[in-house]
Amino acid sequence: MKLVVGFLVIFMELVFGRVDQSSAQYLTAEPSCSSNASAAWVDVVLLIDNSINMGASNLNKAKSTIKSAFSNFPIGNNDQIKQGFHNTRVGIVTFNYEASIVAQFTDINNGNDLSRILDGIQISNRNESNLYDALISSLYVKWNCSGTVSIFPDDCPNDFRPVAFVMFTASPYPKINQKIPPMTGGTGLFDTDILTYITVNFNANDKLLATILNEITYNPLVKASMYNFSGDSDTLVNDLEWALLQGSPTILYDSSKNRYSRYAECPEPVTYQGVEYDNTIDVCKHVYVDISYEAPGYILSKEKELFVESLAVAYPYILPLYIGYHKNSASNWGSGYTNWGAGYPQNNNMNCTVIDSTDMVTFKWKNVLCDPQYSKVNNVLCQNYFCDAEHTDCIKYYRGL
Ligand SMILES: *[C@@H]1O[C@H](CO)[C@@H](O)[C@H](O)[C@H]1NC(C)=O
Ligand SMILES: *[C@@H]1O[C@H](CO)[C@@H](O)[C@H](O)[C@H]1NC(C)=O
Ligand SMILES: *[C@@H]1O[C@H](CO)[C@@H](O)[C@H](O)[C@H]1NC(C)=O
Ligand SMILES: *[C@@H]1O[C@H](CO)[C@@H](O)[C@H](O)[C@H]1NC(C)=O
Ligand SMILES: *[C@@H]1O[C@H](CO)[C@@H](O)[C@H](O)[C@H]1NC(C)=O
Numbered sequence: 001m002k003l004v005v006g007f008l009v010i011f012m013e014l015v016f017g018r019v020d021q022s023s024a025q026y027l028t029a030e031p032s033c034s035s036n037a038s039a040a041w042v043d044v045v046l047l048i049d050n051s052i053n054m055g056a057s058n059l060n061k062a063k064s065t066i067k068s069a070f071s072n073f074p075i076g077n078n079d080q081i082k083q084g085f086h087n088t089r090v091g092i093v094t095f096n097y098e099a100s101i102v103a104q105f106t107d108i109n110n111g112n113d114l115s116r117i118l119d120g121i122q123i124s125n126r127n128e129s130n131l132y133d134a135l136i137s138s139l140y141v142k143w144n145c146s147g148t149v150s151i152f153p154d155d156c157p158n159d160f161r162p163v164a165f166v167m168f169t170a171s172p173y174p175k176i177n178q179k180i181p182p183m184t185g186g187t188g189l190f191d192t193d194i195l196t197y198i199t200v201n202f203n204a205n206d207k208l209l210a211t212i213l214n215e216i217t218y219n220p221l222v223k224a225s226m227y228n229f230s231g232d233s234d235t236l237v238n239d240l241e242w243a244l245l246q247g248s249p250t251i252l253y254d255s256s257k258n259r260y261s262r263y264a265e266c267p268e269p270v271t272y273q274g275v276e277y278d279n280t281i282d283v284c285k286h287v288y289v290d291i292s293y294e295a296p297g298y299i300l301s302k303e304k305e306l307f308v309e310s311l312a313v314a315y316p317y318i319l320p321l322y323i324g325y326h327k328n329s330a331s332n333w334g335s336g337y338t339n340w341g342a343g344y345p346q347n348n349n350m351n352c353t354v355i356d357s358t359d360m361v362t363f364k365w366k367n368v369l370c371d372p373q374y375s376k377v378n379n380v381l382c383q384n385y386f387c388d389a390e391h392t393d394c395i396k397y398y399r400g401l
């Protein structure tokens with residue numbers, strides 16, 4: 001298991017360090033993550049402020065929003081995703097002076113359980129909204145493995161599920177809450193590689209609260225807060241449902257909706273050493289013991305090209321990089337997006353393609369031999385779907401399942 005974690009670190013760095021700031025504004029999110037809530041298999045902890053600051057009417061709005069937003073999700077406790085069970089697990093933490101776990105995942109088996117437990121939550125007589133304590137308690141809801149909170153423990157199977165913490169709150173008080181952004185912005189237990197933070201602000205007039213929530217949801221890759229919603233928004237139910245379905249770590253700008261969104265395909269440059277395969281398909285399928293990629297990664301649009309170029313800018317050693325584009329059996333290059341360099345493709349036996357650059361500004365395609373043993377190209381863009389409602393491939397990465 002240590003090996004897998006060690007690997008994860010390297011892998012995650014590559015996956016998550018990768019949005020080109022200059023191009024991020026015009027990237028489009030295709031394909032986006034599945035928006036099919038009825039197939040979602042996410043673990044959600046709802047953190048609900050029940051202090052005086054929230055007030056009964058905001059608390060009721062939070063409850064009805066949650067009920068509506070979850071109405072399409074398959075709530076339940078079967079986490080055997082590799083056997084094809086798509087259940088969304090829900091836990092609830094309320095907070096005022098301190099946090100209380102009101103429902104563990106196992107307490108909520110369907111929408112009725114969720115409604116009943118929500119209905120039982122009352123406003124307390126305290127004026128503290130201790131979200132900090134609620135976040136600590138939420139870790140226990142998600143990762144209490146025999147009394148110890150740790151991520152990816154050996155003895156907690158089926159733990160590699162997308163996780164969302166959804167925070168409903170109305171006050172930045174007490175002061176400990178100001179320690180939340182540095183904590184959630186860090187690594188380890190609160191790493192956003194693992195968690196999606198979603199906030200709903202029920203006190204729009206409080207600048208400090210807005211700052212804290214915007215920082216919690218701030219994504220440094222796209223330089224924006226991604227899931228910071230307002231309690232009085234008309235689109236809150238839909239926004240929440242969408243945010244809960246954002247399982248993948250790759251972020252692009254969705255110009256149709258004017259927001260950043262996650263991208264379901266996971267193109268990954270693989271640099272390999274050791275055994276040299278004679279084709280790129282085998283490289284993608286076998287290069288690591290614990291992962292298998294579906295296939296070499298295709299670049300079918302300018303947006304995706306920019307995305308891969310941004311990876312190369314961050315990790316120049318990945319060039320030249322094989323991409324999936326190759327001659328077909330009739331010896332033709334297919335139609336569709338290409339970015340050939342001047343004089344390419346050369347008309348010879350070089351049936352495969354690499355992306356390369358001499359100055360890291362202009363990137364062009366060249367045709368090369370398909371057999372890496374002869375082309376001497378050791379980097380391949382491999383691709384898979386990341387985890388979302390329809391896809392479970394990330395489980396393969398993490399556990400070699
Ligand atoms: C959504 O997921 C459900 C459950 O897996 C499936 O039956 C349904 O066909 C999916 N709907 C769409 C539009 O893909
Ligand atoms: C919270 O209530 C205490 C008294 O119970 C009061 O001293 C304090 O000023 C209140 N704080 C806020 C932020 O309302
Ligand atoms: C964590 O798990 C241990 C043992 O399973 C249990 O005794 C404890 O109450 C749990 N803690 C919380 C906060 O749920
Ligand atoms: C979310 O954060 C951004 C800053 O990144 C801010 O401009 C926006 O107003 C915030 N939205 C809400 C609802 O607070
Ligand atoms: C390249 O493709 C052509 C036609 O598909 C084939 O005849 C040739 O052998 C291939 N070259 C190599 C080096 O595989």
